[in-house]
Amino acid sequence: MNTEDLIKQLSNDAADVTVLRPPLVRASVWVLLSVTSVVIAVWVFGLRPDIKIKLSEWRFVSEQFLTILTAVMAAFGAFCAVVPGRHKALIYLPFVPLVLWVSVLGYGCFLDSAATGEQSAFLIDWMCFPAIVMVGALPAMAMVFMLRRGAPMYPRLAVALGGLAAAAAGNFGLRFFHMVDAGLLVLIWQFGSVVLLSIIAGCCGHRIHNWTSVTDELKTA
Amino acid sequence: MQCDDTLLRDRMAAAQAGDKEAYALLLADLLPVVRGMVYRKRSFLDVADREDLVQDILLSLHAVRRTYSPDRPFLPWFYAIASNRLADKGRQDARYKRILDIGSDFHETFPAIATNTPFEGYGDQQELADAISQLPPGQRQAIELLKLKEMTLKEASSASGLTIASLKISVHRGMKTLKRLLRQGSDQ
Structure with missing residues (x-):
């Protein structure tokens, strides 16, 4: 088909479209959905019995604050990446709370080893990864549904950020019912799971969202 | 050609609301810009491939037109899509070229036996023809059109009625099967 004919066909087929909301609005919608889903999950698993004590500890509160901040910023970055x-620079913004989060976790490890005078015991916690998932x-x-409504400009990065947002939200919920607070364990099994899930998501990014599938839908329509 | 961002923005906003005429005008305005960009940045491609790329960019723009927000400038949005598609297509072509190059005949080889073993079969035309005849029909057709008749993907696609993507997959699989068959033949 020649290009002029294609233009005629595209303009003839052009129905009205719902304009995508700005990334900030979309991120807010996603956060609302995610918080609701996390609250339900925490309610199902049951709140940890020492939650009142934990909420008065600066370390738990700051870790949780940075976790949810990472989730929110990652969601915002992911939605920016599909516009x-x-x-x-907006796409890379989530790396700021991510670095702060890992720094606070690292500082927690340091505090633990200073308190006991030795290295924290390394234990295997099989629950973190599946619970975060x-x-x-x-x-x-x-997130996948919302990202696919955008343009696949940087699919790997967008899906990795989406994965980071979802995994961080999962980790945020996990700490309300899973009583593991030792710095090293949180750093390796929880933060590690979040990073691993983000990497896996990033590797699948091109399969989840790509130009070929976007334009093929048009060709088959 | 100079593009008035405000005019394009208004046309896109109207197109998003379903105004077909405004959309046709917008695409007609953009066509020389897209062509200029593609012809300048992909001057090494032949005319048909460049025009394919132009069409891909217009299709992409059409597919994601909902991502344009009328309160933002139009041209940065449009150039971002066009540049992204150019880069994406370049990567895709490079990837497919690597696939198509697998097993293509070498004009010169080294004298050592080890370096020649995988390609010895190609010297025997009868053996090659037998191996091709053993391929599954789809793979055989792709090999015949693209490798033996040396058609371009587009020509092969219109001759066979298959999509370019499925031809690429078939020829890749065909080459792998062919290599296996020829290796088996030379081992016996």
Whole structure:
């Protein structure tokens, strides 16, 4: 088909479209959905009995604050990544709370070893990874659905950020029912799971969202 | 050609609301810009491939037109899509070229036996023809059109009625099967 004919066909087929809301609004919607889903998950698993004590500890509160901040910023970054022409710095913004989060966790490890006078015992916690996946599953599905409505400008990065947002939301919920607070364990099994899930998501990014599938839908329509 | 961002923005906003005429005008305004960009940045491609790329960019723009927000400038949005598609297509072509190059005949080889073993079969035309005849029909057709008749992907696609993507996959699989068959033949 020649290009002039294609233009005629595209303009003839052009129905009205719902304009995508700005990334900040979309991120707010996603956060609302995710918080609801996380609250339900925490209610199902049951709040940890020492939650009142934990909420009075600066370390727990700051870790949780940075976890949810990472989730929110990552969601915002992911939604910016699917809008053409957005400043790229916005996409990399979530790395600021992520670095702060890992720094606070690292400082927690240091405090633990200073308190006991030796290295914290390294234990295997099999629950963290599947629990983060479970709690973060609904936020992840919502994220994929919302990302696919955008343009696949940087699919790997966008999906990795989406994965980071969902996994961080999952980790945020996990700490309300899973009584593991030792710095090293949180750093390796919880933060490690979040990073691993983000990397896995990033590796699948091109399969989840790409130009070929976006334009093929048009060709088959 | 100079593009008035405000005019394009208004046309896109109207197009998003379903105004077909405004959309046709917008795409007609953008066509020389897209062509200029593609022809300048992909001057090494032949005309048909460049025009394919132009069409891909217009299709992409059409597919994601909901991501344009009328309260933002139009041209940065449009150039971001066009540049992204150019880069994406370049990567895709490079990837497919690597796939198509697998097993292509070498004009010169080294004298050592080890370096020649995988390609010895190609010297025997009868053996090659037998191996091709053993391929599954889809793979055989792709090999015949793209490798033996040396058609371009587009020509092969219109000759066979298959999509370019499925031809690329078939020829890749065909080459792998062919290599296996020829290796088996030379081992016996």
